[in-house]
Amino acid sequence: MRGPTEELTIAVTTNHPTRRRSSARAGRAVAAVGVILILAIACAWIPGVVGTAAAAILPWLGLVLLVLVALAVFVARRVLVVLLVPALLWVLAIAPSAPGFASSAAEGSSSITVVSQNVRAHSGGAADSAAELAASGADIVALTELDGDSLTAASETLAAEYPHSYAVGTVALWSRFPLTDAQPLTLGLDWKRALRVVVDTPDAEVAVYVMHAASVRPGQQHDRDLMLSGIADAVATDAAESVVVVGDFNAASADPALGPIRAQLDWVRPTDGTLGLTWPAALPLARIDQVFVRGADVLGSTTTRVGESDHLATVTTLAVRPAKP
Known part of the structure; x- marks a missing residue:
């Protein structure tokens, strides 16, 4: 007959594979959305209707990226490396539209x-x-x-x-x-x-x-x-x-x-x-x-x-x- 401690140990042990499978599924989902983000951001460089549409949503793709990073931190940290690619692309795409700093007036102007x-x-x-x-x-x-x-x-x-x-x-x-x-x-x-x-x-x-x-x-x-x-x-x-x-x-x-x-x-x-x-x-x-x-x-x-x-x-x-x- 098993004691309470042994039963608890067995229960905890059998939960680990489940958590790992859940983490793996979450990681694959985050990675898949990351790939979609890469494609959406890259469209901002394509002339025509595709580039126009992508440019309009570009600022908000950054918010989606932040949500993905937050999810990865909590459920699949290994996927953070994968998100570096869309993050870098987004920074490059948004840079020409980023805020700037005021200049100083030239003398005599x-x-x-x-x-x-x-x-x-x-x-x-x-x-x-x-x-x-x-x-x-x-x-x-x-x-x-x-x-x-x-x-x-x-x-x-x-x-x-x-x-x-x-x-x-x-x-x-x-x-x-x-x-x-x-x-x-x-x-x-x-x-x-x-x-x-x-x-x-x-x-x-x-x-x-x-x-x-x-x-x-x-x-x-x-x-x-x-x-x-x-x-x-x-x-x-x-x-x-x-x-x-x-x-x-x-x-x-x-x-x-x-x-x-x-x-x-x-x-x-x-x-x-x-x-x-x-x-x-x-x-x-x-x-x-x-x-x-x-x-x-x-x-x-x-x-x-x-x-x-x-x-x-x-x-x-x-x-x-x-x-x-």
Whole structure:
């Protein structure tokens, strides 16, 4: 007859294989999800609809990776080595979209603040957006997705403080400083969804582009990609010493379609410690409203919620370098 101690010993011993099998199954599951993550992250480098979709979810793949690491620590530590590969890939993929640090203003430079927002056509919130953006002290206000009524409302709201303006189609810009050389831009399309103006700041002229890229839908990406390529070509031949491009690009920060303009201008990194996600406003999941610059130092870059739009506004403060004599 076995004693209680012997029975307990046998019970504990027979449980060990069960725990090992459970741990092995959990480890295989974590490893399998890790492989799927590797494939999903790698897609962010593939041009076209695959890269666009992967870039949109890229920040959230990092959260999935963190959950996997936590699971591996508790149930299958040996799998941690396997997770090093997706972790490294994710860091490399997200690096171009990572937050940055504010620069110091160069001696003799002056600062300007540029705000931009897609105000959502027919939302009725353009006047509120315009008023709140003006209250921020911005020098240049750029709005996109304007319908006729919202353009009128925004213009009436901004007229007193921003006497200089230019509007084309669904995009418009208001400035405290005089504007010259205003041009509508089609960027390869049959209608105008972008503009270029030269803003005469106190110390230098700044070429400012405002654009609203075509929307992306399943099977419909060509027009957006054409516009992104067109804006890159436009700034590549722009002789202005200082260039700023703002607007709704309908492309997440890591989208391969932004490669051509990234090659010409510096992508403005958020300086508030976040990824600067802008859409949808209620729970931002992606940064599709972008800012690019050349010939200016970024003193600050953040986002803010104003008006009734489904996009957050971008707020960028730049140190404009004095014009060369």
